[in-house]
Amino acid sequence: MRRIFVVLGVVALIVLSILGVATASESYILSEYSGAAQHGGATIVDKNYGWKSAPQNPNVVYIAVWAPEPYRDYIENALVNVSEKHGLKAVIDLNITRHDLKGRVVLVYIPTVGEEDYLISTERSISGVLYYSYAGDAKSAVDVINNGTVWSESEIDKTAQRFCHASIVRMNELRIANQTCAVAYWWNLRAKVGKLREESTYEMIAREIASQLDGFLKSS
Secondary structure, three states: OHHHHHHHHHHHHHHHHHHHHHHHHOEEEEEEEEEEEEEOOEOOOOHHHOOEOOOOEEEEEEEEEEOOOOHHHHHHHHHHHHHHHOOOEEEEOOOHHHHOOOEEEEEEEEEEEEEEEOOOEEEEEEEEEEEEEOOOOHHHHHHHHHOOOOOOOOOHHHHHHHHHHHHHHHHHHHOEOEOOEEEEEEEEEEEEEEOOOOOOHHHHHHHHHHHHHHHHHHOO
């Protein structure tokens, strides 16, 4: 009987070892809740009624990433790479409002981050939004962020929709024809990497965010 218990114990250790190695070798990224939407477009207008175009230079994209380090650096680099792939000159500046309507605008706002370090894996997570305006409407996005946005799983969709709604309202007031605006959001976007993999959770999250910008730029 004792020999049976010893054998079962050895088998259990082998199984646990195999499972441990498998877990330490895996990586994945997923989100509990996410979404994206694109609004507006080029409006056909009569210039005699005061309609105008924006931005001043559509070949430049101004990028601001409002996120804690080290997330900021990784996300900035990923967004620059995607922008340059589309032939745009990328300019990083946290003070994004001073570039209002001067070039396209991308603003990433991440108010919540999480970290978990396990024995055989590492996990990082974020919750936040990516805002893109072809016309370069930085002011509307900053106003939304600074005026009581609600960050929760049940409200993040409504919060995200406020960004483009505010931009379209402002573009109509300014009589700017191209009102293309897009927003993406993530609630608890998690990247998990096993300790045996040489991969960065920060890079994984940055790539996921940048891939959404890539989609917006393709369709704008």
